[in-house]
Amino acid sequence: MPALGPSTRSVHLTEVVDPATGSVVPPIATNSAFAYPDVDAWLAAATGQAEGHIYSRNSNPTTDRFEAKVAALEGAEAGTSFTTGMAAISSTLLALTGKGSRVVSVKDAYGGTYLMLTEILPRFGVDCVVVDTDDADGLDAAIAEGCDVLYLETPTNPALKVLDIARTASAAHEAGGLVVVDNTFATPINTQPLAHGADLVLHSASKYLGGHGDVLGGVVCGAAELIDRVFRYREIAGTGMDPAVAAQMLRSLKTLGLRVERHNANAMRVAGWLEDHPAVVAVHYPGLLSHPGHEIAKRQMAGFGGMLSFELAGGMAAVKTVLPRLAHAYLAANLGQVETIVGPPATTSHVELTPEERAAAGISEGLIRYSAGIEDAEDLIDDLDQALSVL
CATH class of the missing domain: 3.40.640.10 (Type I PLP-dependent aspartate aminotransferase-like (Major domain))
Structure with a gap:
């Protein structure tokens, strides 16, 4: 079989x-x-x-x-x-x-x-x-x-x-x-x-x-x-x-396989779109050819996941400007949900660390962690487009 x-x-x-x-x-x-x-x-x-x-x-x-x-x-x-x-x-x-x-x-x-x-x-x-x-x-x-x-x-x-x-x-x-x-x-x-x-x-x-x-x-x-x-x-x-x-x-x-397939596809679409946006200075997603670990990811991953992060040139000020404008993403300290969840490390993954400790770990204050949900990818991209337009 x-x-x-x-x-x-x-x-x-x-x-x-x-x-x-x-x-x-x-x-x-x-x-x-x-x-x-x-x-x-x-x-x-x-x-x-x-x-x-x-x-x-x-x-x-x-x-x-x-x-x-x-x-x-x-x-x-x-x-x-x-x-x-x-x-x-x-x-x-x-x-x-x-x-x-x-x-x-x-x-x-x-x-x-x-x-x-x-x-x-x-x-x-x-x-x-x-x-x-x-x-x-x-x-x-x-x-x-x-x-x-x-x-x-x-x-x-x-x-x-x-x-x-x-x-x-x-x-x-x-x-x-x-x-x-x-x-x-x-x-x-x-x-x-x-x-x-x-x-x-x-x-x-x-x-x-x-x-x-x-x-x-x-x-x-x-x-x-x-x-x-x-x-x-x-x-x-x-x-x-x-x-x-x-x-x-x-x-x-029971729906894990189905959900992850959609998370993978949405994150890939969003990461590719963000890579070409003038307000974004870096996109981190292992599915991108530009990612330093892409070849390793290809060997050990069946899909590249629903998580990505991207950096804005304006630092935390830019993050605070953009995130509240998103209509189809929640500002919350979780990930992996069917809903898209976004936030900076300062309030999510590394809230316990000081700004100095985050900097020592190589985490910029302009970084946004983006957990792509299972919404339609086109809607997520349109939402990011209007939110980033303010920059």
Whole structure:
């Protein structure tokens, strides 16, 4: 049988008819605890000798279904879910590191991740080395000096830089390290990092996996042994996903392939149009031939994603002038929704950083992050045209 297409996979992977009711839609297990007929059966489930759930902070049938679905989409053995994307990121890093561990990453990462690496983990005695994203030789050198965890994000948020997962993963494995990739921007429809050598892949599920801006969540997938390590931290930290949220996520995942196809197409159209606009000094989108990482993106991405960013010559003053004029885009701190969402890093991805820290990370105050929704591309372009005309 030929390989299934992205939408078929999104709809059918891991789906089963509920044996008790015949329901096609997974039931929501909202209960806190699960009862057993006797102590022996209870003890067997509690100690992992038999299948079963004890308490929803640890596991729940509905969240299990969500974790299995994302793991299948990523080609992973297992997954575990969280309240938010940052809970997934922080829990994974804390589960895999300890005093004396060394983490290597790149500057162009989500602002919360950057602070986790530069402020939080060092408090626990973790050595974190953050390398210039464009310095491939510097990244290799940092890995060779010692690497317990290599943490990557590709495409990066918000500069849309592309990292070669296979090359860097090989270097990290040679140094004895584990490779974690944030796949939020690409989604499992466009990229499957595990197939390129990553050990763990994570998502802010609040973005494309949820897709409608009405839920928060995170998820990590990979080999069962590694997921068990992350899960053990997660169950004690108490950062597991709510089953009602998992049910909403499961509903949304069925349209993931369809939505991402439209996001990809719209972002490509918008990026190409912006590249020729006189008020725009730079467009960052891996689908453009002008993008420095275009060839790498072609090798490891099935589509170039719905995210792009562009820079205005007038800096923050220009951003403040243009954004309120947009009629078909929301000024909000999210992405990956069916609606187009826009905003500067100062209020979105890097709100936690000072202007000086953003400048040090190479993020200009004139940068606009643009999450292309599923509207008609012509309408999005017309909207940008009238908003930019003021410049």
